[in-house]
Amino acid sequence: MHEKLIEQFNLRSRLRFNVDSGHIWLGENRMLMFHAQAFGALRKELFDTLGAKRAKGLLLRMGFASGRHDAELAGKLSNQLNAYDAFQIGPELHAFEGLVKPTILDAKIDWERGTFYGEVLWENSWEAESHIQHFGVGDDVACWSLVGYASGYSSYFLKRFIVFREVECTGKGDPRCLIVGKPAEDWKFDDDYLDYFRPDNVECKLRQLQEDVRQLKATLSAQQGPGGQLVGNSPAFRGAFDLVNKAAKSPISVLLLGETGAGKEMFARWLHDHSERADQPFVAINCAAIPHDLIESELFGVQKGAYTGAQHSRPGRFERANGGTLFLDEVGDLSPAAQVKLLRVLQTGEIERLGDDQTRKVNVRLVAATNVNLQQAIAEGRFRADLYYRLATYPVTIPPLRERKADIPLLATALVDKIAPTYHKKIEGITDRAMQALLAHDWPGNVRELENLIERGVLLAEPGGQIELEHLFAAGAPGNQPGAEIGREGFVADIVESNRGRLYEALLDEGFDLDAHERRLVELAVRRANGNLTHAARLLGITRRQLAYRLKQDANAAE
Template sequence: MLQKAADNNVSVLLQGETGVGKEVFARSLHLHSRRKDKPFIAINCACIPPDLIEAELFGVEKGAFTGAHTSREGKFERANSGTLFLDEMVELSPRAQATLLRVLQEGELERVGGTETRKVDVRLIVATNEDLEEAVRTGKFRADLYYRLNVYPVHIPTLRERRDDIPLLVEHFLKKFQAQYQKKIPGISDKARQALMEYNWPGNIRELENMVERGIILTDNNQLIDLESLCPALEKPEEPDVEITQGGHLKESQSHHFSKPDPKCEAMLEDGFEFGDFERRLICTAMYKSDGNVSQAARLLGLTRAQLAYRLEKVASDS
């Protein structure tokens, strides 16, 4: 979808969880477009105070507000003829949203505190990990700006939805951090590779990158990165193997020795379940279905005839 959009000037809306690589996809879109030799400017709207975001985006004239000692261009002017990437753009103030809509519609802007109209030719790529439709419903985001930006939405799947990418990404990050830390690491162990493929990746590609960097740091030259160096938690991908006691100490968790709870069993436990009564009722049901045939009832219960006979005697004595 990004390749098809690359040669057009349509605004692109990138959606996906934190850490899926939205800025990487935005840069790729720019590099495959006719604007590849022009500037690519990226800005995270969540990192800029609301009262300064307009000045950052659209520029400011000297004296426009306290602290504006000189006139300076904003991100739109710096990205002129190129591409501007706005990440976490749902954090824009209402005023900045209104100004952005006008810039997109008219292709021109005025700096904060200025009167001169300046023409800009910018390819806009925006990204968010929030549901913009929900933000519109709650009044956090302008509906008209949402419809203007939603011409070409692209959803970036999570890392757990594209596990075939994991070996390629690991290889890429190994090369990157070997050069950075001046180490020679031939790869990762089979056990570590299997754990990476099974892990749920709540932090997506950013989490994988951090794990590989940690592995490079903790592993000696010419050695494979093992599971412990990547992340001890990966030894049990679905459950942590340590827990914190009431006294604040770490101890081995008992939960990872068992499979996940069955929903039906959980419901029974919450309803004041009594094991002896349940066993008696189960045995009586099996005997009824088998017309009193002990051998047949034992097969239904997955027991031997002797095991069921012993339990029948116990049920009889209890009653």
């Protein structure tokens, strides 16, 4: 049964080693390979420093989380199976990961009612072996992380809290390790066993509270504001944010510089929302999106009859932003005429609607943004130097996403939380492999591109599931190298060779005709070479004379 399940679900092909990138993958989950002795030493240190009770709880909860992850993988592998067969993948995964060899002795499961009873025999438990090595045979069971795994795995499948307990353990001198699992309410605990599944006691909560306060202080400025999200804690992000933060309460004009999609409008909104004008309008206009012959009327307004079709007077963006903030995006694309009028407004605080000779006072805090090199535009005569010096009183450069990749996990998580409700979905985050692909990407479109990818991922992900690699990149993920996998004999093999091996095995299982396949392969090579026998022979790895001989033999056989 063990080998049959491993082959049925291609578990070996799902475990991949990529030495070049330093990754080990099991499906979408990044795995780590530790020396058992080193992990055992860490386990011993937990007991020595935290005490037995807290160490047991920590190991159990760690195993619980691992079991849930493997249950998700098992669910994806078993779409065509009945529930019980799918459930049995768990013990195989546990063995496949080198933790223990489980054998299900008894399993009574009613999936509709959610009832469960299970007994599992364990052989070669790494945890029992490690415990004996460091502490000797004792009076208590030892396989806490493994028990947590079984509980987490079963709880995920049953959709209710299943508790396993080790009733026999080689770590306390028993001839075997044996665990029993039931729903939590079916146990009649006369001790504090269930406490191991809960977060630690008051002391632990106090430490967590202190850690929460520390993190809050460190990331307070990166939290979501009323007008949008500014998320990040990388040095590049912090440098830009600190400058914006210092300018927020002042009336100074701010020029935001940076690539398209880097988040300049988000910074502008944050500036407004944390200024003394926060209760007044925030008005934004993309200067590059408005035709040059309309930009002046959009900015300064138009008086009735100013031109054919001007049936009504209407205020421009400056008047609508009066008392608040006006955000001029892509200001480097303004026409020369609009630049002149904008300069006058900044100098006098007055505007004139198109076709009107009446001046109107406006009180506007100006925030401008551009991805254009304004110094170069000045040198080429495309931008006025005097306007530049008015706008660039306080320049802030927003770093591109490729220079703040440490912020990608924070940004991606925030975007999932923002986007998922609009699709009426609950998404449990992003898989390790998908996150690794996000970190490997070059991000020419910056945060805007990330938001688009996350939205695609939310749309394609299963409700209640995670965003996987295939959900993100339509054209293939960056740096997605297949690596190597485990062969039948247990050795790491090149994935291409492994795939070839599986192909050969499938051909043999179907009833292989060597002569027929050789003829088809020769025909394919000749067809691909457009009849050029020298080229076809090279494709087949033989000489032209050998190929000609085979073709002659095939022709004779056909007659």
